[in-house]
Amino acid sequence: MINDIYVHKMKYDSKCRETQLPIETMEQFMYTYLNQKYGLKTLIIEWASTIITGVKTYLRDDHDITLFAKILKNECDEQFRFVQMHVKESLGGILKGIIREKNPIKSEKEVAKETELIANSYIEEWQWKKIIFKMY
Numbered sequence: 001m002i003n004d005i006y007v008h009k010m011k012y013d014s015k016c017r018e019t020q021l022p023i024e025t026m027e028q029f030m031y032t033y034l035n036q037k038y039g040l041k042t043l044i045i046e047w048a049s050t051i052i053t054g055v056k057t058y059l060r061d062d063h064d065i066t067l068f069a070k071i072l073k074n075e076c077d078e079q080f081r082f083v084q085m086h087v088k089e090s091l092g093g094i095l096k097g098i099i100r101e102k103n104p105i106k107s108e109k110e111v112a113k114e115t116e117l118i119a120n121s122y123i124e125e126w127q128w129k130k131i132i133f134k135m136y
Helices: 002-018 026-038 041-058 063-072 080-102 108-119 124-133
Strands: none
Touching: 002 063, 026 041, 026 063, 026 108, 041 063, 063 108, 080 108, 108 124
C-alpha cells in the first residue's frame, strides 16, 4: 500500500506541476489517494485509520515504514526515500560481493539466495564490519 501511495503521489505531483497547482503534503495526498481509490467517506476513514495503525505497529520494525511515517508527518523530505533506496541497493551489492569473495565457487543464484537470506535476517559482525570498511 505504501509503495502504491508513493507511485500515485509522484504522478499526482507531476500533474500539479504541469497545471501550476500547489503540491500536497503526503498526509493530504493520502486522503486524496484514498478518495480516488474508494470514494466513500466511511471507507476512506477506515483505510486511513488502518494505514496509520499499521504504521504505528511496525514503526520500530521496518525502516521503510519509519521513513513513510516521517514523510506522512512532514518530518522528512519525500525525496529522501530515493537516497534510502540507493543506500539499500549499495549495501546489498557490497554484501553480495563479500559473499562472492568468501565463496568463489558458488553460483550467482546461490550467492543471490544467501545475500537475500542475510539481508532478511541477521548479519554477522564480520560481515557488517566489512561492509562499513568497503563503504568508507
